Amino acid sequence: MLTSLLPQPFDAKGAISSLGQRYTEELESGSYASTVCCVAYATLSGTSRVCGQAANLIKQGGAARVVVGLDNGVTSVEAVEQLLASGVEVWGCEVPSILFHPKLYILSGTEKAWVAVGSSNLTARGLYRNIESNVQFSLDLTVESDKQFLSEWEKWVQALLDTCGRKISYDAASLQAFLDRKALVREAEARKAETTSPGKAAGLTKPKPKKAISFPPLPPPIPFDKSLLPPLKVGKPLAALAKTAVVATPAPRFFAMTLSAFDCSHKTGKPGTPEVSIPEAASKMFPPVTKSERKYPDAYFKVRVNVASEKTVGATYRLWQRPPGSAVGHADWRINIRHVTMDLTSDGGGDIFLVERLEDDDVPYEVWIIKPGEKRYDEILAKCTHQVAASGAAGVKKYGLF
Numbered sequence: 192m193l194t195s196l197l198p199q200p201f202d203a204k205g206a207i208s209s210l211g212q213r214y215t216e217e218l219e220s221g222s223y224a225s226t227v228c229c230v231a232y233a234t235l236s237g238t239s240r241v242c243g244q245a246a247n248l249i250k251q252g253g254a255a256r257v258v259v260g261l262d263n264g265v266t267s268v269e270a271v272e273q274l275l276a277s278g279v280e281v282w283g284c285e286v287p288s289i290l291f292h293p294k295l296y297i298l299s300g301t302e303k304a305w306v307a308v309g310s311s312n313l314t315a316r317g318l319y320r321n322i323e324s325n326v327q328f329s330l331d332l333t334v335e336s337d338k339q340f341l342s343e344w345e346k347w348v349q350a351l352l353d354t355c356g357r358k359i360s361y362d363a364a365s366l367q368a369f370l371d372r373k374a375l376v377r378e379a380e381a382r383k384a385e386t387t388s389p390g391k392a393a394g395l396t397k398p399k400p401k402k403a404i405s406f407p408p409l410p411p412p413i414p415f416d417k418s419l420l421p422p423l424k425v426g427k428p429l430a431a432l433a434k435t436a437v438v439a440t441p442a443p444r445f446f447a448m449t450l451s452a453f454d455c456s457h458k459t460g461k462p463g464t465p466e467v468s469i470p471e472a473a474s475k476m477f478p479p480v481t482k483s484e485r486k487y488p489d490a491y492f493k494v495r496v497n498v499a500s501e502k503t504v505g506a507t508y509r510l511w512q513r514p515p516g517s518a519v520g521h522a523d524w525r526i527n528i529r530h531v532t533m534d535l536t537s538d539g540g541g542d543i544f545l546v547e548r549l550e551d552d553d554v555p556y557e558v559w560i561i562k563p564g565e566k567r568y569d570e571i572l573a574k575c576t577h578q579v580a581a582s583g584a585a586g587v588k589k590y591g592l593f
Contacts, residue, residue: 192328192330192331192340193329194326194328196326197210197213197307197325197326197327198323198324199320199323199324200321200322207407207501209318209319210309210318211240211241211319212410215241215410217298217305219244219247222300223248223298224248224252225254226248226296226298227258227295227296227348228257228258228296228313229258229294229348230259230260230294230295230311231259231266231292231312232265232266232312232317233257233271233274234265234270234378235269235270236314236316236547236550237313237314237315237317238313239547240318240319240409240412240413242273243412245274245279246277246278246279249279255277255279256280257282257313258283258351258352259271259282259284260283260291261283261285261374261375262285262373262374265314265381267375269377271283271359271375275361276361280358282359283359284352284355284356285357285374294308294310294317295307295308295344297348299332299345300332301332302331302332303329303331303332304332304341305327305328305330306330306340306344308326309323309325309326310324311323311325315409319407320407328340378550379550381550405502406503406505407503408497408500408503409497409547409557410567411561412547414570414574443476443592444593445548445592446469446473446545446546446590446592447543447572447591448469448470448473448575448588448589449540449542449588449589449590450540450541450544450560450588451540451587452540454467454468454540454544454588455536455537455538455540455542458533459530459534464527465528465530465532465533466525467525468524468525469525470577472577473524474512477492480510485511487511487512489512490510491507491508492508492510492555492556493505493506493507494507494508494556494557494558495554495557497557497559498535505554506528506529506531506532508527508528508529509527510524510526511524535560536560537562543559543562544558544560545560545561545571546558572589575591
């Protein structure tokens with residue numbers, strides 16, 4: 192058994208370190224036949240980083256199980272629905288008066304296994320950005336003591352399920368029932384409750400750290416094709432669905448669009464505003480525009496730009512809409528993506544501008560510029576199933592909302 196520390200978001204030397212990176216690397220290695228995650232909280236920001244790999248494991252004949260805490264105001268129905276749609280078996284645990292609070296990740300194969308135990312939940316911040324502490328164990332299952340170590344963890348998880356576990360079905364009525372009794376929450380509602388907490392309402396602020404803490408980058412998500420999976424079942428009685436719709440058709444979380452050469456032409460030191468035109472459908476991803484002192488209705492919002500494998504930069508984007516007129520359509524909606532983003536693009540175009548809306552983060556949007564040949568480019572491009580022709584020099588572009 193090899194044991195090592197896995198601190199987050201940086202190690203003692205200051206290098207980027209995260210459980211999310213290690214877990215997904217192991218999950219993608221092809222060395223394991225099953226995975227089990229046992230965590231207190233799960234949100235879509237976390238599941239969208241692992242559901243693609245889990246779905247691939249299942250397609251190859253493997254198995255995936257997630258055990259998650261319920262009734263905590265954090266675990267979301269969107270995260271559970273995404274896991275279920277990927278083929279993952281999901282169990283929820285809730286116990287009266289105390290909190291379900293473990294953080295355990297297991298990967299097991301025929302000859303080796305990997306276990307991580309610590310403080311990281313199945314959220315983007317828990318996997319990549321929070322200050323967390325974990326310990327990882329690399330096990331040789333031909334060694335009896337290592338085999339016994341893995342067996343003890345697996346038996347403990349099973350004992351939890353026997354004691355307080357509830358299996359969650361890929362069923363609309365079942366998901367709605369968990370929502371109705373607040374065992375699961377909708378992410379937008381949980382975020383609204385957080386932003387109106389007594390501390391924030393009173394204007395209380397946290398002291399700044401002695402040294403600035405930079406936010407590590409998030410990897411782009413791995414899109415999965417729900418059309419290849421069984422449709423969400425509609426349970427009985429149907430009246431249970433009459434009041435509110437479940438998450439069978441969730442609002443888009445991601446916007447991806449190819450960039451033309453003109454889109455990429457206004458870098459630092461070159462004339463012009465670093466803006467890109469977007470389709471009207473994509474405007475729903477962002478805050479609504481309102482009339483201001485400027486000429487056109489607009490909106491400002493914070494983003495975190497993933498500028499490198501070990502660096503992110505905060506920025507404020509501006510979205511605006513030109514009034515309908517002779518150039519009605521695609522080019523009437525524009526975003527100033529700032530030079531910090533524009534400077535990442537290729538001069539000839541062809542890159543993908545990817546935006547993710549994070550409901551569980553103080554900065555609500557993540558941004559990537561993904562270039563041809565980079566990891567995830569082909570998978571993200573495959574989600575750009577629509578095409579639109581901008582007026583003027585912006586050109587024909589592909590885009591997708593998913």
